Amino acid sequence: MEGLLAPLSEADATIQSMEDASPAKWHAAHTTWFWETFLLRDHLPDYRLYDEAFPFLFNSYYETEGERIARGNRGLVTRPTLADVLEWRAHVNAAMEPLLDDERCLDLIELGLAHEQQHIELLLTDIKHAFSKNPLGPAMWDRPGPAAPAQADGWIEHPGGIARVGHQSEGFGFDNEGPAHRTLLEPFAMSRRLVTNGEWDQFIADGGYGDHRLWLSDAWDWLNRCNITAPLYWRGEGAGGEHFTHAGWQERDPDAPVSHISYFEADAFASWAGCRLPTEFEWEAIARGQDAPETGQRFDASAGNQLDAAVPPTPVGTAELFGDVWQFTRSAYLPYPRFQPAEGAVGEYNGKFMAGQWVLKGASCATVRGHSRASYRNFFYPQQRWQFTGLRLAKDI
Template structure:
């Protein structure tokens, strides 16, 4: 189910009218769930993931809660029982169902959730032209785009857990192009400006812009591939404790990890079911622990987020293999700093100097999660094109790997 024009163009064009980007984002999420049955959209395969139906509903709850409820005269909640079901983690919005219970919500049905979405989308029309609400609408669009990526990664994990290995889309993926020779982006070091520059939308955790001192370094011109990861495995990568952080080695032993998530024999699981593993494609679905161990094996290291951003500022964030429409997604081997897979850095997810969370419930969006996680940069094949930028800070716990997470190597320069 394609995203209708002009909405498809609006996904990648930050300069497109706000209303067009709102409708493009809403249409894309609905097009993505078109292949799913009510049962597909209801299941929850683990606590880290949420049902596709829940993502559809939660993003709709966001618009209803933070815009329509407070800014649309005479608006009444579609169903007063549903905020309890579809609030995620906003303490300021009251009690909510436990995260691990989202898969128990057989009601409302997928059809009912889609009807609610249509109702809210129509009601939002009256607010899209109000300048004083534009920053909140921007936040809502970015929030829904984040959940589009989560929807894709969560349903992939759910289908993977089915012994039948069902496909969301039929057919075989297009093979990745043969990778160019490995090379390096060299940086002389010195003082660099990091963080959002103030032009266009950004999440609060991307600022304030500040100075950092960099030592001379080099960053690989491409992501590590499946073929290179196979060499790591064959060389005993998952059996050699000296390559691993202590917590990572304990995780490998406890969980019996022997390969990236979704690998078996010479295959890997995709939205198109089990497929022959493409050795030229970038490796994804690896944890921070695995990325760090590979870098040690290769005699390199992971970049810091500041190093990545200093190089990433020179690239085009709308380039590379990213999500444009409702179609199969798979890392394809595009060159550049963006696309295919989010890239682990060695930087802890912490506030920048002078960071202050926004007031009210929206201030809970990022700041309260700045503990125990690591920063990833770039974008993935499931990231809505136009959503990311050099200053973007994705973040996950070091053991998590159900997202399209990969790595780009770094090294020090003498």
């Protein structure tokens, strides 16, 4: 994370462009707070908080841990400075060393690492949103990502039947990925490729954003209330249209996967295409066993420490089910059968958000490599689209 912060100015690191996003400095501070609160405070004898004011500033949503600054006010925290936060991180990193081999702490350390990986992705998408609001269109990387290859057409068919879904290995999984359970699938097919920018241009040209028959009622209200006419970060239509990237404004590649769309938009496009979105269980049944750790367009955190040598997060479209963009499903984010939140404050990590959101699968180009698996359940509200979100179509057979 320090590598991603290095090219940012103090103002860059402090700005908060909307309530869904957080300042880059806050991400670094919050993940530091996590280590200090859930590990050092409880498991290291005689440890004293680095600063008694920091828990109020950098707690996210843990009610068990007390009061905190309102989420929409995180960008008002001009002090501590970014340098102060980095000094705190160095202090906490050093203090953590005695706990790294403590068997009592291994599960929490694993959760903390996964939590930090999530915030690397959030930092990338939040700073992109903030930079997009600047009329100068500043770039975080000095060159664009790779061009997109043409994606292969076709469908992956599944005969249906009883499928076992959810986290099933001894490796790490978040609590919302389990318990593993059985579900019944009807025969279906899922597209081999992601929907592209070029296809989305066709949707726009055909009046997709103006046809109420394609849109859910809440979606139609959102569309008109917010004057939505294209994916987030788009300007111009068709050939020569642009989109905002981590390398500034760039010409849109028609062969690249469309990204930064909402669930509302994904569902409307699927209706326009005469298809539907897959359920999370259909997606998982196709994807299980196919996540190759060294392939797919995901973020290489080690390369991210050298921004001048790294490739900016860019959806390009590959033969992999994982990477490029998070893919919307038609599944509501709900607990699995027999789900029980963990005890204590960490039980607030996922369970209390299981209402009103939709499940996404597959990781994105901003997801840290290795931080994706068939059972992973990302989740967003239906109008949110600042993450790298796209879609893959499905149909009944």
